[in-house]
Amino acid sequence: xxxxxxxLAAVRTALKDAPAVPxxxxxxxxxxxxxxxxxxxxxxxxxxxxxxxxxxxxxxAVPATIRDLLAGAGSYVVPAGLDPxxxxxxxxxxRIRYDGGAHGARSVTELDATDAVVTAxxxxxxxxxxxxxxxxxxxxxxxxxxxxxxxxxxVRSRDVTAILPEALRRLDGTKPLTMISGPxxxxxxxxxRVEGVHGxxxxxVVIIR
Amino acid sequence: MSRxxxxxxxxxxxxxxxxxxxxxxxxxxxxxGNSQLRKNLKHATSTIRAKRLAVTGELPDWxxxxxxxxxxxxxxxxxxxxxxxxxEANVTARGGTVHWARDADEANAIIHGLVTAQGVDEVVKVKxxxxxxxxxxxxxxxxxxxxxxxxxxxLIVQLGHDKxxxxxxxxxxxxxxxxxxxxxxxxxxxxxxxxxxxxxxxxAARAHLRAKxxxxxxxxxxxxxxxxDSGTLGVVESEGNGRMCLTLPETxxxxxxxxxxxxxxxxxxxxxxxxxxxxxGERMNPYTSLWTGVTEGDGPSNFHxxxxxxxxxxxxxxxxxxxxxxxxxxxxxxxxxxxxxxAGGHAYGSTYPGPIGAILSPxxxxxxxxxxxxxxxxxxxxxxCYDACPVKINIxxxxxxxxxxxxxxxxxxxxxxxxxxxxAASWALSGGRRLAAVEKLLxxxxxAAGRDKKIKKLPGLAAGWTQSRDIPAPPxxxxxxxxxxxxxxx
Numbered sequence: 001x002x003x004x005x006x007x008l009a010a011v012r013t014a015l016k017d018a019p020a021v022p023x024x025x026x027x028x029x030x031x032x033x034x035x036x037x038x039x040x041x042x043x044x045x046x047x048x049x050x051x052x053x054x055x056x057x058x059x060x061a062v063p064a065t066i067r068d069l070l071a072g073a074g075s076y077v078v079p080a081g082l083d084p085x086x087x088x089x090x091x092x093x094x095r096i097r098y099d100g101g102a103h104g105a106r107s108v109t110e111l112d113a114t115d116a117v118v119t120a121x122x123x124x125x126x127x128x129x130x131x132x133x134x135x136x137x138x139x140x141x142x143x144x145x146x147x148x149x150x151x152x153x154x155v156r157s158r159d160v161t162a163i164l165p166e167a168l169r170r171l172d173g174t175k176p177l178t179m180i181s182g183p184x185x186x187x188x189x190x191x192x193r194v195e196g197v198h199g200x201x202x203x204x205v206v207i208i209r
Numbered sequence: 210m211s212r213x214x215x216x217x218x219x220x221x222x223x224x225x226x227x228x229x230x231x232x233x234x235x236x237x238x239x240x241x242g243n244s245q246l247r248k249n250l251k252h253a254t255s256t257i258r259a260k261r262l263a264v265t266g267e268l269p270d271w272x273x274x275x276x277x278x279x280x281x282x283x284x285x286x287x288x289x290x291x292x293x294x295x296x297e298a299n300v301t302a303r304g305g306t307v308h309w310a311r312d313a314d315e316a317n318a319i320i321h322g323l324v325t326a327q328g329v330d331e332v333v334k335v336k337x338x339x340x341x342x343x344x345x346x347x348x349x350x351x352x353x354x355x356x357x358x359x360x361x362x363x364l365i366v367q368l369g370h371d372k373x374x375x376x377x378x379x380x381x382x383x384x385x386x387x388x389x390x391x392x393x394x395x396x397x398x399x400x401x402x403x404x405x406x407x408x409x410x411x412x413a414a415r416a417h418l419r420a421k422x423x424x425x426x427x428x429x430x431x432x433x434x435x436x437x438d439s440g441t442l443g444v445v446e447s448e449g450n451g452r453m454c455l456t457l458p459e460t461x462x463x464x465x466x467x468x469x470x471x472x473x474x475x476x477x478x479x480x481x482x483x484x485x486x487x488x489x490g491e492r493m494n495p496y497t498s499l500w501t502g503v504t505e506g507d508g509p510s511n512f513h514x515x516x517x518x519x520x521x522x523x524x525x526x527x528x529x530x531x532x533x534x535x536x537x538x539x540x541x542x543x544x545x546x547x548x549x550x551x552a553g554g555h556a557y558g559s560t561y562p563g564p565i566g567a568i569l570s571p572x573x574x575x576x577x578x579x580x581x582x583x584x585x586x587x588x589x590x591x592x593x594c595y596d597a598c599p600v601k602i603n604i605x606x607x608x609x610x611x612x613x614x615x616x617x618x619x620x621x622x623x624x625x626x627x628x629x630x631x632x633a634a635s636w637a638l639s640g641g642r643r644l645a646a647v648e649k650l651l652x653x654x655x656x657a658a659g660r661d662k663k664i665k666k667l668p669g670l671a672a673g674w675t676q677s678r679d680i681p682a683p684p685x686x687x688x689x690x691x692x693x694x695x696x697x698x699x
Contacts, residue, residue: 002309003309003310003311003315004297004309006219006311007293007309007311007467007516007518007522008290008293008294009219010219010220010221010311010518010522011289011290011293011467011522011525012290013219013220013522013526014220014522014523014525014526014531015286015287015289015290015525017528019283019286019287019528019531020287021283021284021287021288022280022283022284022287023280024277024280024281024284025273025276025277025280026277027270027273027276027277028270028273028274028277028479028482029269029270029273030478046492049492050495100506105506108423108457109423112419112423125493127492128482128485128492128493129492129493130493135504135507141506141507141508142452142455142456142498142507142508143456143457143507143508146449146452146453146456146457147423164478164481164482165475165478168474168475168477168478169475173436173439173441173474173499173501174303174439174440174441174501175501175504176498176499176500176501176504176507176508177497177498177499177500178452178496178497178498178499179481179493179496179497179498179499180495180496181491181492181493181494181495181496182495183495184447184448184449184495184496185447185448185495186361186407186411186447186448187257187378187447187489187491188360188361188362188365188378188380188448189361189362189380189385189388189407189410189411190249190252190253190256190384190385190407191253191254191256191257191378191381191489192256192407193489193491194407194408194411196408196411196412196415197361197411197414197415197447197448197449197450198359198415198418198419198422198448198449198450198452198453199448199449199452199453199495199496200449
């Protein structure tokens with residue numbers, strides 16, 4: 001008998017009393033009640049609590065906002081599918097490092113030498129301040145939003161749900177998913193939270209109304 | 210090492226770092242002598258308790274989430290064979306390789322084989338209870354492979370040549386100044402002017418590990434969840450060290466206990482609310498990574514998951530105790546436990562300390578293994594752990610159940626002092642005449658109490674009772690005597 005079969009047999013032996021499979025009482029909230037404005041207000045509050053930078057702007061102000069946020073960056077990486085209009089202001093295109101698609105993949109060393117990253121996002125949960133990336137072309141592979149120390153992340157208000165169950169229903173669970181709730185942090189010393197460890201130490205969220 | 214004889218064929222007890230090598234009371238007594246430890250624990254656990262209550266209190270449906278979490282885990286245990294098979298099929302279909310390990314030794318051997326196949330002599334690690342339980346670092350170390358802990362607390366423990374003492378924050382027993390001293394002594398190239406400010410300490414860890422992350426070829430992780438119907442795995446973390454390990458190396462090896470499964474992806478809507486709020490007291494932890502097999506062009510191209518038994522089927526076979534396997538390793542029970550807060554995690558010996566460890570370790574190893582039979586007594590049965598548990602594991606009931614098993618395990622052979630005492634009590638209390646005969650001895654007790662009418666020291670087993678309290682002298686007359694005199698027929 002293979003190890004696999006031995007373990008499965010052991011599980012069956014352990015369950016020889018045939019315990020009942022209970023119904024799952026899903027009496028918790030499956031949908032939130034907040035309207036669009038409330039969702040954005042809650043999201044801003046949560047992100048600020050996590051010490052992320054937050055800007056709420058109209059669609060046409062997105063490029064200028066991104067420009068200002070990247071003012072101190074010598075270089076930044078963007079996924080191949082990012083809306084080009086968001087970077088239309090860039091006069092020094094040597095600052096931009098495209099990743100993915102026809103541009104191919106940047107090496108880890110190259111990403112480590114890049115100051116910032118700009119991505120879009122898939123879905124965001126207002127209640128917990130959680131932005132979810134799913135690797136779509138405007139978000140790119142996971143490494144690009146991890147290695148640079150500054151992440152500028154654009155969230156569209158139509159992608160903001162009030163609570164987590166709504167957000168998970170909008171996702172394909174088999175894509176590589178990254179849930180981000182603020183900049184990297186740790187509570188490992190005396191259980192007090194401090195921001196900024198291995199992931200991006202600066203997170204700026206641009207919310208489009 | 211003593212091994213529990215198992216009643217059911219095919220079940221084998223867990224091995225590895227699951228044992229109290231010393232009886233809990235004597236280990237606890239030693240740890241209690243460390244006042245710095247008690248100060249650190251009190252500070253850390255009271256901080257986290259306040260945070261947890263704030264974020265669980267703000268959810269209107271917290272109790273409903275706990276109900277659902279509990280039912281989901283009960284359902285997973287009942288359906289475990291089919292869910293394991295589905296999980297395996299889905300991981301395999303998406304380009305991953307599934308391995309099965311009956312115990313710690315088998316899991317370590319598989320990991321060792323996979324690492325050497327890549328021709329490397331070091332791996333980076335995401336914090337993982339499973340790899341701690343199987344003693345993977347030591348196993349690899351003995352075979353010339355270095356495993357680098359990347360979680361801050363695990364790094365503190367590893368650099369300090371110490372042992373973890375908490376599920377969530379393995380270095381909870383160290384305060385900031387002690388952490389600084391470890392870094393100054395053990396971290397190569399550290400800034401000698403390092404202060405004990407937590408932010409500075411975190412920065413030192415970042416600088417220390419950066420090159421490791423960027424060059425590592427193999428990473429080892431645990432998993433918080435495995436989704437049966439998609440083969441998806443999830444790791445919940447804070448620092449980004451998890452994302453580094455799960456994303457950058459070419460080879461990823463994930464060790465997961467067989468009880469970590471959830472039936473469907475949507476069940477995460479329950480657990481991703483319960484877990485962060487119960488563990489770090491945050492609305493959500495900074496980072497959660499979910500991945501399914503191998504994704505072309507994104508992350509490791511060589512992915513292995515090891516399904517670990519190591520005594521879990523042993524625990525599953527105990528109908529009263531199997532719900533201990535519902536544990537999602539949040540550590541809420543540990544943070545509210547008055548015994549843990551004073552004794553600390555090292556007193557439990559096992560990788561799993563606190564209330565959950567006091568039931569999980571003996572369930573996985575068998576109650577007779579080493580000194581694990583002493584762990585279910587490491588509790589005042591106050592029930593705070595049950596109240597705090599996000600999946601409503603009735604820890605006090607299981608503690609009592611395991612105390613019963615411990616007593617049963619010691620039946621036969623020479624009767625103990627306790628056996629003799631209980632036998633005597635049973636004889637005396639089973640009839641009025643017998644009790645009356647015993648009561649004739651009351652004056653003896655009065656004599657022993659002396660002038661201040663207090664018995665200060667009892668002999669033998671009963672000495673434990675008088676260690677911290679006096680017993681008032683028995684009355685001159687028993688109630689029965691008094692009654693008989695008052696109601697004497699004229």
